[in-house]
Amino acid sequence: xxxxxxxxxxxxxxxxxxxxxxxxxxxxxxxxxxxxxxxxxxxxxxxxxxxxxxxxxxxxxxxxxxxxxxxxxxxxxxxxxxxxxxxxxxxxxxxxxxxxxxxxxxxxxxxxxxxxxxxxxxxxxxxxxxxxxxxxxxxxxxxxxxx
Amino acid sequence: xxxxxxxxxxxxxxxxxxxxxxxxxxxxxxxxxxxxxxxxxxxxxxxxxxxxxxxxxxxxxxxxxxxxxxxxxxxxxxxxxxxxxxxxxxxxxxxxxxxxxxxxxxxxxxxxxxxxxxxxxxxxxxxxxxxxxxxxxxxxxxxxxxxxxxxxxxxxxxxxxxxxxxxxxxxxxxxxxxxxxxxxxxxxxxxxxxxxxxxxxxxxxxxxxxxxxxxxxxxxxxxxxxxxxxxxxxxxxxxxxxxxxxxxxxxxxxxxxxxxxxxxxxxxxxxxxxxxxxxxxxxxxxxxxxxxxxxxxxxxxxxxxxxxxxxxxxxxxxxxxxxxxxxxxxxxxxxxxxxxxxxxxxxxxxxxxxxxxxxxxxxxxxxxxxxxxxxxxxxxxxxxxxxxxxxxxxxxxxxxxxxxxxxxxxxxxxxxxxxxxxxxxxxxxxxxxxxxxxxxxxxxxxxxxx
Numbered sequence: 001x002x003x004x005x006x007x008x009x010x011x012x013x014x015x016x017x018x019x020x021x022x023x024x025x026x027x028x029x030x031x032x033x034x035x036x037x038x039x040x041x042x043x044x045x046x047x048x049x050x051x052x053x054x055x056x057x058x059x060x061x062x063x064x065x066x067x068x069x070x071x072x073x074x075x076x077x078x079x080x081x082x083x084x085x086x087x088x089x090x091x092x093x094x095x096x097x098x099x100x101x102x103x104x105x106x107x108x109x110x111x112x113x114x115x116x117x118x119x120x121x122x123x124x125x126x127x128x129x130x131x132x133x134x135x136x137x138x139x140x141x142x143x144x145x146x147x
Numbered sequence: 148x149x150x151x152x153x154x155x156x157x158x159x160x161x162x163x164x165x166x167x168x169x170x171x172x173x174x175x176x177x178x179x180x181x182x183x184x185x186x187x188x189x190x191x192x193x194x195x196x197x198x199x200x201x202x203x204x205x206x207x208x209x210x211x212x213x214x215x216x217x218x219x220x221x222x223x224x225x226x227x228x229x230x231x232x233x234x235x236x237x238x239x240x241x242x243x244x245x246x247x248x249x250x251x252x253x254x255x256x257x258x259x260x261x262x263x264x265x266x267x268x269x270x271x272x273x274x275x276x277x278x279x280x281x282x283x284x285x286x287x288x289x290x291x292x293x294x295x296x297x298x299x300x301x302x303x304x305x306x307x308x309x310x311x312x313x314x315x316x317x318x319x320x321x322x323x324x325x326x327x328x329x330x331x332x333x334x335x336x337x338x339x340x341x342x343x344x345x346x347x348x349x350x351x352x353x354x355x356x357x358x359x360x361x362x363x364x365x366x367x368x369x370x371x372x373x374x375x376x377x378x379x380x381x382x383x384x385x386x387x388x389x390x391x392x393x394x395x396x397x398x399x400x401x402x403x404x405x406x407x408x409x410x411x412x413x414x415x416x417x418x419x420x421x422x423x424x425x426x427x428x429x430x431x432x433x434x435x436x437x438x439x440x441x442x443x444x445x446x447x448x449x450x451x452x453x454x455x456x457x458x459x460x461x462x463x464x465x466x467x468x469x470x471x472x473x474x475x476x477x478x479x480x481x482x483x484x485x486x487x488x489x490x491x492x493x494x495x496x497x498x499x500x501x502x503x504x505x506x507x508x509x510x511x512x513x514x515x516x517x518x519x520x521x522x523x524x525x526x527x528x529x530x531x532x533x534x535x536x537x538x539x540x541x542x543x544x545x546x547x548x549x550x551x552x553x554x555x556x557x558x559x560x561x562x563x564x565x566x567x568x569x570x571x572x573x574x575x576x577x578x579x580x581x582x583x584x585x586x587x588x589x590x591x592x593x594x595x596x597x
Contacts, residue, residue, distance in 0.1 A: 048466035055461050098447040105454045115420060118427035121450060125434045128457040135464040143520060 020062070024127075025134055027058035032138075053077060059131045068116070069124045072108025508532075 031054035039047045060073035102117060103109035106124050109117055428446060432438035435453045440446045508530065515523035535543075 045466075048462075052462055052465035055465055098444065098451065101451050102447065102454070105451060105458070115423050115427065118424060118431060121454065122427065122431050122434055125431070125450075125454060125457065128454070128461065129434075132457055132460045132464065135461065139464060139467060 021130055021134065024058060024062040024130055027061055028055060028131070028134060029138075031055075031058050053080075055131055055135065059127045063123065063127050067120065067123055068108045068112060069106055069120045070127075076107060 032051065035047065035050045035054055039050055056073050057077055060070040060077075063070040065071055065074075099114060099117070102121060106117065106121050109120065112120065428443070431450055432440075432446065435446075435449050437449055438446065440449060512523050512527055515526055
């Protein structure tokens with residue numbers, strides 16, 4: 001499933017302004033077309049998962065290597081390309097382990113202090129919502145079939 | 148006073164060498180020399196014992212304090228030329244005041260370490276972005292405007308900064324600096340501390356003018372913001388002991404507690420950490436919808452839920468991207484399992500005989516969706532069917548079974564098509580996402596996570 005990682009690894013042109021929607025759209029659409037080309041139509045769930053991986057990869061590449069979560073995402077993707085890793089378990093939050101639950105959710109959250117975790121969460125949320133917006137836009141434009 | 152400026156430069160270099168624990172040095176040593184030359188060119192005997200071994204510290208401290216003063220000016224960076232010009236003229240006076248004050252304090256002791264400490268504190272705490280600004284804005288004229296944000300953040304950061312500044316410099320100053328005598332330091336510190344304290348109610352004016360008492364009576368002393376500072380400066384002994392909780396000998400470099408705050412470095416670091424966390428939580432609050440929770444725990448819960456929601460949305464959207472194919476397959480399976488139950492709950496108009504044909508239609512539509520969404524929709528509409536979210540379909544079918552919705556919602560096919568609707572993208576894409584969410588979340592529960 002390394003087709004997504006071929007979505008280019010050029011550095012973020014404007015690191016100070018944060019991730020740009022245009023770069024994200026460019027990367028994701030390219031990865032998407034690659035997926036559609038390479039995956040056989042029969043394996044539907046497989047394609048869905050590949051697209052999801054493409055989404056995370058394009059998100060991480062757009063965010064750049066300056067963010068701990070993007071590095072963790074790319075690390076995870078590259079490792080998964082070689083071997084099937086176990087799925088992270090998602091426990092519900094209880095009073096005691098809210099911070100732990102957040103660490104599980106945010107990639108790379110295990111190895112940082114609470115302060116950095118909050119910062120990474122904010123950036124991760126920004127990028128995730130950008131990605132969701134993009135995908136929703138694609139779906140909307142694709143589903144506008146004529147009468 | 149050319150020799151004065153040279154001394155200043157030397158002092159700057161020396162202080163730069165010693166600033167190993169204050170990594171953010173506000174200015175490079177050689178940068179503002181020309182500017183400072185201009186400043187000091189007309190100074191009267193304001194820099195007396197510059198040959199004195201202590202004087203490099205004084206000079207550098209004054210310089211640094213001077214920088215603070217400059218930075219206290221309103222940030223007029225749109226016209227750097229004019230601003231720096233004005234700054235030069237104004238700061239000329241301030242430089243003289245500073246110099247006089249230092250000379251006054253020098254009689255009682257070196258004031259530089261506290262000034263240094265003050266600068267270092269300013270550097271270290273909360274001013275990092277401004278420092279970054281100032282560091283990049285190099286050059287004589289521009290350097291000053293780059294420093295402008297510095298003390299503004301000082302005041303705007305609220306009570307934290309002044310406390311920190313007031314409290315910690317002694318501790319940090321002790322190890323690296325040989326501070327021979329700090330009486331004058333106390334006094335100067337007092338003055339500036341008074342200015343800081345007085346700055347709290349004010350906004351950007353706090354370092355506008357240093358509270359320096361000229362021996363000769365300065366023209367600017369009236370402008371001295373130090374109505375609090377001047378008496379503080381004058382009465383150094385009582386001021387020092389008054390501000391501290393207990394009597395601290397003027398010679399000793401001791402952190403002055405501020406209104407019962409702990410002076411321990413640990414608790415200060417802890418407070419810093421808490422403030423940083425509060426900052427980040429505030430930023431997160433703006434990102435997360437419903438982020439108006441005041442309780443930290445519920446705010447964290449909101450954040451966690453929102454992240455989970457966004458990740459789920461990505462998953463769902465990535466599955467629906469394929470023209471609904473991936474989403475349809477598990478959903479069709481679901482429909483077949485819960486078909487009887489659904490139909491049992493459906494309105495009575497649903498004839499049993501229709502079920503098989505409906506199911507065939509459904510499968511056909513699913514296959515068509517894989518190839519071309521548009522043709523699938525047209526096929527459905529040709530059949531008099533439509534796609535709709537499950538919630539809407541169930542609401543309609545439970546409310547009424549009259550086929551009166553303009554041919555759009557025929558009752559019999561409502562249950563199975565609602566399931567099919569859940570599988571594909573409906574015109575109301577957002578609501579389809581919710582239906583998809585419901586279905587695919589259930590369908591995907593056993594599927595391995597990414």
